[in-house]
Amino acid sequence: MSLYKDRLETKIIHASTLENFEQKTGAVNVPIYLSSTFHQESFDQFGPYDYSRSGNPTRHALELTIAELEGGARGLAFASGIAAISSAFMLLSAGDHIVVTEDVYGGTYRFITQVLTKFGIEHTFVNLANLEETVRAIQPNTKVIYIETPSNPRLGIADIREIVKIAQANDCLTFLDNTFMTPLYQRPIELGVDIVLHSATKFLSGHSDIIAGIAVTKDEELGNRLAFIQNSFGAILGAQDSYSLIQGIKTLGVRLTQSSESAQKIASYLDVHPLVEQVFYPGLVSHPGHSIHAAQSTGAGAVLSFRLPNRETAKTFVENLRIPVFAVSLGGVESILSHPAQMSHAAMPKVEREKRGITDGLLRFSVGLEHVDDLLADFAQALRVCELGVIRAERR
């Protein structure tokens, strides 16, 4: 046992080489093992790797890294966030039921409502911030409570400890999508969650260059069951992308710290702007989940959303911004602005969307690494154009 208890920022740099993969050369980076199969020296005593769907040394280094960072027993890397999420749901059987946060990522919503139902796995959407409603939704066949906190795109906060208590009292597992926080800010396994899921496409990789997913299990037994699904379903992450993700994770500490600091400033700016109806950011004291979030996380993150009066204003704003890219996704070094109604939540019917507050004027902003003053100036000039439009419309 080491006498030192390194902080996550330190572990992040060295975790991928902890296993000394490169004892032969001393390379500081994990090699990319481009090999689908592995020669077996002995006729009947096989080595640790046989075929890269079942295990690849580069992917294995990544899986050990993420398990170490989340504090879990087993990490598994998948071809996308959705592949990780759907593979976790494959632990269930026909006749099972799940309770899901209503403010769930659009692709997860699509998988639950249009794929799982075909296999006889039913669901109930609830507002997880309302614990009574959550308890009421539990049925004798409920096997999983699915949490996303902060949720997408309204940054709703669920009390992880309380939901874990409810789940344990009812013999359910808890799955938590930790994409927005990353292990740097939120470590759900320490709070009792059974499986942590990530779209590693976002903050973990950080450069908008790969699609990847991660699952980390609290215990070894669940890890073995999920590894069996990973191998059976086969949605694994390739060796090159595993390498990119290992490299991305090394800079997570500085990236997320810088972007979150900027996000706090931008949220505060938007919060008092007359044209902005509402800002959703857990770092604002006015956010209804602010204190719960502060008790279970060490940062507010780099994603915020805000509501402009209508679609027309949102359109003018987006068309006049100079710096951010207007795109699906988040968590990159470049700031990314998106319009959930047409993008991440397009898979959700309009009535369901509006029930969740995803109106046509709602925009989501993922803060990158540009200088915050440049971003603020850009927002200010685009909002001025919107204000002029509103004044013109009132005069008419």
Ligand SMILES: *Cc1c(COP(=O)(O)O)cnc(C)c1O
């Ligand atoms: C992007 C995202 C996903 C899906 O991940 P992919 O890598 O795109 O498959 C799941 N959850 C959240 C919160 C996301 O932002």
